[in-house]
Amino acid sequence: MIRLIQEPGRVVGGAVNFDGRDLMSLSERDMREVRGREISMIFQDPNTSLNPAFRIGDQLSELIVRYNEEVQRSKLNLAGVSWLEAVGISDAKRRISSYPHELSGGTKQRVMIAMALLSKPKLLIADEPTTALDVTVQAQILALIKKLKAEIGTSLLLITHNLGVVAETCDEVAIMYAGRIVEQSSVHDIFSHPRHPYTKMLLEAVPKPGRKRLIPIPGSVPNLLNTPPGCAFHPRCPYVMDICSKQIPLLKNTAERGTVACHLYAEGEKEVKV
Amino acid sequence: MKTSVLVEADGVVKNFPIRKSFAFLSKERPVVHAVDGISLQILRGETFGLVGESGCGKTTLGRVILRLINPSAGRVLYGGVNILTLNGKELKNFRRKAQIVFQNPFGSLDPRMKVRDIVGYPAKLHGLANSPEDLRRVALNLLKRVGLEEDHLLRLPHEFSGGQRQRIAIARALSVDPDFIVLDEPTSSLDVSVQAQIINLLQDLQAELGLTYLFISHNLSLVGSVSDRMAVMYLGKVIEMGRTEEVFQTPRHPYTQALMAANPVPDPEAKHSIELIKGEVPSAISPPSGCRYRTRCPFVMDVCSTAEPALRPVSPTHFSACHLEKPAN
Numbered sequence: 001m002i003r004l005i006q007e008p009g010r011v012v013g014g015a016v017n018f019d020g021r022d023l024m025s026l027s028e029r030d031m032r033e034v035r036g037r038e039i040s041m042i043f044q045d046p047n048t049s050l051n052p053a054f055r056i057g058d059q060l061s062e063l064i065v066r067y068n069e070e071v072q073r074s075k076l077n078l079a080g081v082s083w084l085e086a087v088g089i090s091d092a093k094r095r096i097s098s099y100p101h102e103l104s105g106g107t108k109q110r111v112m113i114a115m116a117l118l119s120k121p122k123l124l125i126a127d128e129p130t131t132a133l134d135v136t137v138q139a140q141i142l143a144l145i146k147k148l149k150a151e152i153g154t155s156l157l158l159i160t161h162n163l164g165v166v167a168e169t170c171d172e173v174a175i176m177y178a179g180r181i182v183e184q185s186s187v188h189d190i191f192s193h194p195r196h197p198y199t200k201m202l203l204e205a206v207p208k209p210g211r212k213r214l215i216p217i218p219g220s221v222p223n224l225l226n227t228p229p230g231c232a233f234h235p236r237c238p239y240v241m242d243i244c245s246k247q248i249p250l251l252k253n254t255a256e257r258g259t260v261a262c263h264l265y266a267e268g269e270k271e272v273k274v
Numbered sequence: 275m276k277t278s279v280l281v282e283a284d285g286v287v288k289n290f291p292i293r294k295s296f297a298f299l300s301k302e303r304p305v306v307h308a309v310d311g312i313s314l315q316i317l318r319g320e321t322f323g324l325v326g327e328s329g330c331g332k333t334t335l336g337r338v339i340l341r342l343i344n345p346s347a348g349r350v351l352y353g354g355v356n357i358l359t360l361n362g363k364e365l366k367n368f369r370r371k372a373q374i375v376f377q378n379p380f381g382s383l384d385p386r387m388k389v390r391d392i393v394g395y396p397a398k399l400h401g402l403a404n405s406p407e408d409l410r411r412v413a414l415n416l417l418k419r420v421g422l423e424e425d426h427l428l429r430l431p432h433e434f435s436g437g438q439r440q441r442i443a444i445a446r447a448l449s450v451d452p453d454f455i456v457l458d459e460p461t462s463s464l465d466v467s468v469q470a471q472i473i474n475l476l477q478d479l480q481a482e483l484g485l486t487y488l489f490i491s492h493n494l495s496l497v498g499s500v501s502d503r504m505a506v507m508y509l510g511k512v513i514e515m516g517r518t519e520e521v522f523q524t525p526r527h528p529y530t531q532a533l534m535a536a537n538p539v540p541d542p543e544a545k546h547s548i549e550l551i552k553g554e555v556p557s558a559i560s561p562p563s564g565c566r567y568r569t570r571c572p573f574v575m576d577v578c579s580t581a582e583p584a585l586r587p588v589s590p591t592h593f594s595a596c597h598l599e600k601p602a603n
Contacts, residue, residue: 090553104554134327134492136551139536161465164495164538187542205470206540209498209522213477216470220435 001157002035002125003028019122037067040116044128046108050100056111057096060084060118067119083114088144106137113145120152127159142169163206167191175199178222178232181251185258195260197237231263239264280454280486281316281339281372285348288334292559306558308334310510311348316454321480321487323501323518325494325533329555330507332490333377336456339488340372341365352454370400373447377459379439383431389442390427393417397449416445420475437468444475448483456488461496473500494537498522503591506530509558509566515585516592526594528571565597573598 001016003023016023018039023031035041043049051059060080064071071079077096084092087110100108109129116124126145130138146169149156158169166173167187174184175196183196194200204215219236222228228235234244243263251261289305309331316322324332337343339350341357349356352368360368376382383392393416394409403409410427417426420441431439440460447455457476461469477500479485491497497504498518505515506527514527525531532551553570556562562569568578577597586599 106554135494135538136327136532136536137554138538139551142538162538163466163540167540167542167544168538191540191542202466203540205467207469207473207493207496207499208539209495210519211499214470214473214499216474217467218471220437220468221465 002039002041003031004035004041036063036121037119038121039123039125040119040121041125041127042109042112042116042129044131046105046112046132047100049112050108052100055097055099056084056103060096060111060115063115063118083118084111086148087111087114088140104137105133106141109133109137109141110144113141113148117148117152117154121154123155123157124149125157125159128161129158130165131160131162138165145169163203175202178227179224180232180248180261181259182233182262183258183260184251185254189257193256195254195258195265196233196262197239197264198233201238231261277317277319279315279351280318280353281488282351283312283314283335283339283348284351286312286335286338286345286350287347288331288338288343289346304559307510307561308558309338309345310561312507312510312512313348314505314512314515316486316488317503318453318486319480319484320502321489321500323497323504324488324490324507325492325497325504326507327492327533327555329509329558331510331558332507333458335507336374336458336488336490340374340456341368342374366400370450371452372454372456373450373452374456374458375440375443375447375460377462379436379443379463380431382443383439385431388428388430389413389417389422389434392431392442393445393449396446400450402450412449413445416449417442419448419479420445421471435468436464437472440464440472441475444472444479448479452485454486454488456490458490459492460489462491462493469496476500494533495539506533509555509561511566511595512585513567513596514594516588520589520592524588524592526588526592526599527567527596528573528598529567530594532570565595 001023005011011024014024018034023034026034050056057077057080060083061076064076064079068079080096081092084096089095089107089110129145130141133141142165145156160166170187172184173187173190174181175198176182177198183190183199190199191203194203201215201217205217207214217236222232228245230245230247231249234240237244241263249261249263251259252265253259254265286309288309290308292304292306312335324335326332334343338345341350344358349358351357352372357368390410390413394403394413397403397412398409403412413427414424417423422438422441431442434442461472464472476487480487489497489501501518503516504518504521505512506529507513508529514521514525514530521530525534536551551570556566556569564579564582568574571578575597583595583597585593585595586601588594588599
């Protein structure tokens with residue numbers, strides 16, 4: 001979406017409409033203005049996101065100069081310290097001079113969040129931001145993201161495989177499988193009334209205390225070089241019909257709310273088969 | 275029905291000295307107190323869950339229990355016998371009976387060995403497969419048992435997905451007919467749906483072969499789902515232990531409570547506790563005096579910095595190491 005795909009990958013079609021503009025049609029120069037300023041991104045592994053050769057103060061300053069132009073050069077360090085405090089890093093005046101390797105994973109992610117949010121972006125993309133962190137640190141980081149997001153008014157695109165994180169953090173959910181969105185709705189709707197068989201089975205496969213037996217999804221994720229014909233999920237689907245191997249189901253509106261891409265559902269109608 | 279104790283850790287301590295020289299400090303070399311006095315019992319046939327966050331010592335404890343690392347102090351008993359006194363044939367026999375499946379399916383299989391050999395070699399080592407035909411037969415049986423196929427025998431690890439590699443690792447662990455398997459984060463690097471397949475496989479095998487598992491994981495929900503009894507570790511200590519159902523229904527230790535509150539559940543209606551745990555885990559080189567959790571505990575009292583709380587009974591099958599618990603009589 002923010003044109004970070006590297007060779008040999010290419011975007012071959014479609015548009016990304018952001019605030020009235022199609023990002024795919026922008027020049028790289030214009031795109032660079034959007035990236036980091038209007039749309040920010042944080043990644044999963046804080047160890048590879050921060051430059052190990054520079055102190056975090058310098059890495060922050062580089063961005064403050066670029067995105068907080070009102071800050072005077074002489075006050076860069078102060079601004080950096082207040083950002084570190086805003087993301088909950090204790091002893092910020094001292095730690096701003098640290099190198100990344102001197103910080104824990106949770107602290108590094110907090111620095112990343114500061115770096116991503118100091119431009120007050122309209123959209124923050126967070127790609128598995130807490131997967132590498134312990135569960136208590138994860139809770140702190142998610143709470144921090146929620147809080148700052150509310151303060152700044154940023155929209156959040158959270159990418160994760162953790163359904164618990166989705167349930168606690170998100171308002172709207174899209175489920176993807178083999179490169180397509182197979183279902184989308186509000187978070188309450190997805191969890192209480194999952195429609196797509198993949199969504200249903202995913203929820204059954206999640207470990208819950210007290211649930212002794214997990215119900216796995218048979219088979220495995222398809223090789224994207226060789227996706228099954230028709231609906232990519234059909235070889236693993238307990239509700240498979242003839243049409244499923246012949247025609248790719250399109251995303252359709254459901255009767256209540258949200259969309260689903262599955263031949264079990266006709267446009268605007270309730271489920272055909274249980 | 276009384277079940278016998280298969281594995282027992284008795285006051286296990288494991289320290290790792292730090293190599294850097296601190297010339298300006300005292301003569302004592304700093305050590306990482308990875309495991310600092312742990313006692314627990316694993317019953318035959320059960321799944322014992324060991325949960326904790328990174329740095330708590332759970333992996334180290336798992337390895338000490340198998341004598342992959344020697345403890346600095348304490349004993350490990352297997353079938354009532356101190357494994358640290360075993361030598362030669364007896365030690366080899368213990369190593370046959372007690373196996374491990376590691377976390378990293380990408381690092382635990384020799385990339386240059388064919389699957390047939392990875393799975394068959396332990397059997398060969400223990401005299402259970404004495405000819406190439408034997409080895410192939412043993413390997414094929416095991417692969418089928420874990421849901422893999424005959425034409426996987428001659429392939430190399432890199433040709434398989436993470437889930438398949440874990441199946442190979444499980445097949446390898448089973449190849450010598452063990453009684454006890456340490457599962458160290460066996461599904462942490464796998465997707466939810468693959469994890470479910472592997473967990474089911476492990477449960478089926480346990481029922482079929484009467485296996486005993488030590489299930490180590492940082493995933494609280496998973497431990498809550500698969501284990502019969504469990505222990506929660508923090509900075510080298512067990513802070514709560516008991517029947518899994520009890521620990522989940524009434525977590526007593528403030529750290530367990532914080533872990534459970536922090537654990538995201540796939541239910542948007544579930545109440546989220548606002549009481550978050552503060553700060554980060556202190557250093558394992560110089561852990562806090564008294565109760566190690568006191569620096570982050572919302573209920574901290576004076577006694578917590580002077581005296582370390584022992585595990586105190588909440589019920590006959592549930593213990594918590596906290597001064598808030600009434601001491602045992």
